[in-house]
Amino acid sequence: MNPFARLTLLAAFAAPLAAQAPMPGSVLIFPSIRNNAFATTFVSVSNTNLSPLFPFPGTQHPPDVLAYFNYVIATPNPNDRYRPLACTHFCRPELMTAADEITVSVGCHSPGDTRGYLVVSAHSAIAGGPVSHNFLAGSAAIFDYVANAVYVYPAIPFCSPLTVGLPTDVNPPNGRLDFNGIEYEMMHDHLIVDSFIAAFNSRLVLADFSCLPGDNAEVSVDLSIFNDNEFPLSLHFGFRCWMEIELHDISTLFFNGWLQGISNDPAELDINCDGLGDFEAGWFSIYTTQASIAGGAQVQPNPAILGAMLGGARSCSDSRIIWGSKERRVGCF
Known part of the structure; x- marks a missing residue:
């Protein structure tokens, strides 16, 4: 073509x-x-x-x-x-x-x-x-x-x-x-993904803007997740330099079927207007705890990161820049 x-x-x-x-x-x-x-x-x-x-x-x-x-x-x-x-x-x-x-x-x-x-x-x-x-x-x-x-x-x-x-x-x-x-x-203290629809399997993009030298810093990340019924969940992982990974590959916490099995609002997200929820949704905040290089020889607490949400294989519309907190952090490039 x-x-x-x-x-x-x-x-x-x-x-x-x-x-x-x-x-x-x-x-x-x-x-x-x-x-x-x-x-x-x-x-x-x-x-x-x-x-x-x-x-x-x-x-x-x-x-x-x-x-x-x-x-x-x-x-x-x-x-x-x-x-x-x-x-x-x-x-x-x-x-x-x-x-x-x-x-x-x-x-x-x-x-x-x-x-x-x-x-x-x-x-x-x-x-x-x-x-x-x-x-x-x-x-x-x-x-x-x-x-x-x-x-x-x-x-x-x-x-x-x-x-x-x-x-x-x-x-x-x-x-x-x-x-x-x-x-x-200054950059933001933490990032906020205002919503995700589990069935879409969107991709989370994160980039390291810590002030440690080079691009090999290990950035530790904590996710504070809430489903559509305000049920709290948490997740921890690390990355280096840059990542773009589907939510389903990050954790089963983002699977529609898994979210249906915990405390949720049965009326959200209703696309058939029949009073019954069809898809699970939620939101989460992204916090960094530290960035480190050379096995911890140099450590920066709470480094700055930036990111985005991009549509997954089942979504052509879920693409956006991530919200940032009012609190600020120093970042470097």
Whole structure:
């Protein structure tokens, strides 16, 4: 099939996402990107600044900002889906003018097969270093050929409190992006998945933004789960760098049949309007306890993570960014 015809067919299955209106930022984070024989991803980034920071006389479209596309590519581990064999970084800079927009196909923009996440950061079009430029907005569309579905989600934006155009690598100057409230706004203390429908078997995506060096930190995660009858459940696991795993593969706690066997509300979720529930649902919070490397030689308590929920093989609509708590934590990239 012609690839454009294929994308058009898949787009017919795409469902719109309801979300709060986020503000443009200096950093955009896309928790999940995929490009292989089974899926491809389009990433769109817009520079909403209408007045160029560096106006050059006689230049119709002077450069405004350099957008660094920082891909973190996870090498799948056939024996452990929670711990990739490696996470490789690949950066692709894109010069943007004022009011510019760029949409890239990850298959052409990153090397080879790609599974992982993407961080787009604003850099000076003149000096090249990271700068405050709270004008970036973006979204991603994952075309899943196996599920015959399209998952569309907005990027997670992070603003800088610094004046536009000023360097952000200042406190401390360490060559990384610090989400500490000084360079960029802080990340969330914990994450909240407002709902899951067990029969959909959605995928949970998590990415490590701890401040330990490298990408081999073991992040310990606790899930506090409530079903549709406020019945409490709990779950613990660990991961490294990045994971994208179906809820059913994480635990039987997310199986529809298992949830039917515990205290639940018999009238929720009723799709036949007969007063009897047809599917089990619930919600959960995600907490981190620590990140550690080298067998515990370095430990960071309560590290920052980000994530998303993407539709599973039985769902073409359950795709969204995860809610964040009001409490904040320091994160690093």
